Amino acid sequence: MTVGLNAFLIVAGLLFAVGLLGVTLRQNTLVIYMSLELMLNAVNLAFVAFSRYNGTMDGNLFVFFIITVAAAEVALGLAIIVALFRRRQSVMVDQLNALSH
Amino acid sequence: MLDILFYVFSVITLIAAVLMVLTPNAVNGAMCMIVAFIGTAALFVLLEAYFLAVIQVVVYAGAVMVLFLFIIMLLDVDKGEGGATEYNDKLTIGASAIGFLLLVMLVFSAFSGAHLPEPGLSAVSENPEVFNSGVPFTTSSKSFGYSLFTKYMLPFQVAGFLLLAAMIGVIVVSKKYDIAED
Numbered sequence: 001m002t003v004g005l006n007a008f009l010i011v012a013g014l015l016f017a018v019g020l021l022g023v024t025l026r027q028n029t030l031v032i033y034m035s036l037e038l039m040l041n042a043v044n045l046a047f048v049a050f051s052r053y054n055g056t057m058d059g060n061l062f063v064f065f066i067i068t069v070a071a072a073e074v075a076l077g078l079a080i081i082v083a084l085f086r087r088r089q090s091v092m093v094d095q096l097n098a099l100s101h
Numbered sequence: 102m103l104d105i106l107f108y109v110f111s112v113i114t115l116i117a118a119v120l121m122v123l124t125p126n127a128v129n130g131a132m133c134m135i136v137a138f139i140g141t142a143a144l145f146v147l148l149e150a151y152f153l154a155v156i157q158v159v160v161y162a163g164a165v166m167v168l169f170l171f172i173i174m175l176l177d178v179d180k181g182e183g184g185a186t187e188y189n190d191k192l193t194i195g196a197s198a199i200g201f202l203l204l205v206m207l208v209f210s211a212f213s214g215a216h217l218p219e220p221g222l223s224a225v226s227e228n229p230e231v232f233n234s235g236v237p238f239t240t241s242s243k244s245f246g247y248s249l250f251t252k253y254m255l256p257f258q259v260a261g262f263l264l265l266a267a268m269i270g271v272i273v274v275s276k277k278y279d280i281a282e283d
Contacts, residue, residue, distance in 0.1 A: 013208030022122035072267035
């Protein structure tokens with residue numbers, strides 16, 4: 001394969017940028033959360049690319065741990081969103097501003 | 102051949118990610134997210150991380166997105182929310198677009214090859230003794246288990262404990278409390 005490391009890093013960086021765009025642009029908490037997962041995924045891709053081109057296994061193991069932590073984080077975050085919805089009947093961030101005033 | 106596959110999967114992943122961000126319907130966004138995750142898994146296969154590709158499909162595209170779809174279905178967030186209120190006001194849209202473009206320009210200027218030396222890809226089978234400062238890269242999942250139980254023993258235990266803590270935390274957070282209590 002003649003595709004270099006930088007091509008993979010560009011793809012990872014673009015995925016990260018798209019995830020950041022979703023976090024800042026959207027109002028739905030669930031979509032914001034999915035964009036956060038996309039950013040984590042972009043970092044995973046960069047880790048695997050670095051690991052492959054460096055010839056070591058450590059980056060792959062890091063991705064393994066990141067996926068574990070991300071699964072735990074998704075379970076807790078969605079539980080928080082459900083609790084929030086039960087209290088406020090909304091998941092839109094512009095209506096979840098009780099702490100700002 | 103592999104180069105064409107790289108471009109195909111990269112484009113699929115990026116288009117699915119952009120659609121996920123821009124589509125107003127949360128269920129469609131979740132479906133696009135699944136496509137993006139599977140595209141990333143394909144890129145993992147191109148990088149010869151087969152075990153991680155399988156983990157990616159099973160954990161992310163399987164478990165995590167099913168959880169998301171369940172919550173979207175249960176909360177029914179699309180009902181009563183017009184498409185116009187989905188995005189923030191014009192100032193936020195402009196600021197988000199400018200931030201996005203700046204980040205894209207940063208990515209291209211950093212990684213477009215002019216500034217960083219670009220190492221070539223050496224086949225795993227040809228020279229197994231590559232740089233040898235860490236665990237050498239192999240394609241077998243056996244080396245995962247070996248590393249997890251030798252070099253990464255403590256993080257492995259901590260990850261297991263973290264999953265237990267998350268499980269208990271989810272039970273505590275999603276327990277239904279009496280409203281009169283607070």
